[in-house]
Amino acid sequence: MKKYLFIIPLAAMLASCDDLFEPAIENNLGIDHMYNNAQYAEGILANGYTRIxxxxxxxxxxxxxxxxxxxxxxxxxxxxxxxxxxxxxxxxRWTQCKSAIQYINMFLERCDRVHWADDELVSQMFCDREKAEAYALRAMYNYFLLESHAGYTSDGRLLGVPILETAEDQSSNFNIPRNTFEECVEAIRRDAAMALDVLPWEYGNAEEMTRLQNRYSGASMTQVTRVFGDNFCGRISGRVVEAFLA
Incomplete structure (x- = not known):
């Protein structure tokens, strides 16, 4: 009788722990998780910051x-x-800069679909600012790549690095040729221009807050400060982008 009393709860326990025998799904969040989780989306962009x-x-x-x-x-x-x-x-600098650009491109391809905030105007401002940061970071990393890896070919041509503006996956062509030095400089300038169109010269600056309030018609100063205020000091700003352009 004691044997049966032992076997019954044991069988029930084993039946409820079937993942001991069938491995459970890995608890890894996919990239699409960013659409409904703004913090997760920010983590994708933050990967670029960590590789400076x-x-x-x-x-x-x-x-x-x-x-x-x-x-x-x-x-x-x-x-x-x-x-x-x-x-x-x-x-x-190749490994870290290329990895950063990959994460930035992944972010840029998806950030328009992220739910940044319940307030629609604030959500749009967050989206614009985060995209501008991404463009600025991509310009910076391409600058570092160009600085470290550009050079002349045996026939005297000045080449830069391959320009990548889309995220790579397992089916991508990993043998694309280098772009010319001039093409790389122009790519940096394009990204910088898109960043400067949105980023404040300095976060929390009163004049910049007024400019941004005018840019987003109908936005209150509270909304603008929520997205472009002092809390974001330390992120890439217009001042930093201009420094790289110089």
Whole structure:
């Protein structure tokens, strides 16, 4: 009798835990989750911010005669000592910049469908500002790529990098040729112009708030401040975009 009393609850427990035997669906959110979750959408764009190549102090002086590192594992010291390889390239900007542009392109292709706010006008302002940030970041990353990877061919042509303005997937052609240096500069200028059309010179600036209020006819100062106010200081602004253009 004791055996039956033990088997019955055990069978019920096993029946209710079928995912012990059938693996459950992975708890990974897909990209389309951003449409109804503005914070998730912001996370896609924020991935671009996290890859800024000058976001931390690199101490690359140890690759020159100006300084010496006591850390034998320091990647700059190893490069200066003859261990500069594909696996040890502290000067690399290709990987991070290309990854950032991929996330930015994913964001730009979808941000118009994101529910940014219940207030329709505020939602449109958020969409415009986030897109402008994305264009500004893409211009910045293309600038860094051009700075690090542009060069002359054997026949004297000045080439830049491949211009990517759509997100790549597994079916994309990953062998597209480099664009010319001039084409890359023009792509940077186009993105910068689209960013400057919306971004304030400085977040929270009174004159800029008035300009934006006039841009969005019918918007109250409270609505404008909610999207372009001091809370967003630290994000890329018109001032930063102009600096890169200079």
């Amino acid at each position: 190549p000058i976001a931390s102090y690199s101490f690359n002086e140890v690759a020159t005669d100006d300084a010496v590192s006591n850390d034998t594992g320091n990647s700059y010291r190893k490069a200066a000592a003859g261990s500069w390889t594909a696996d040890n390239n502290p000067f690399d």
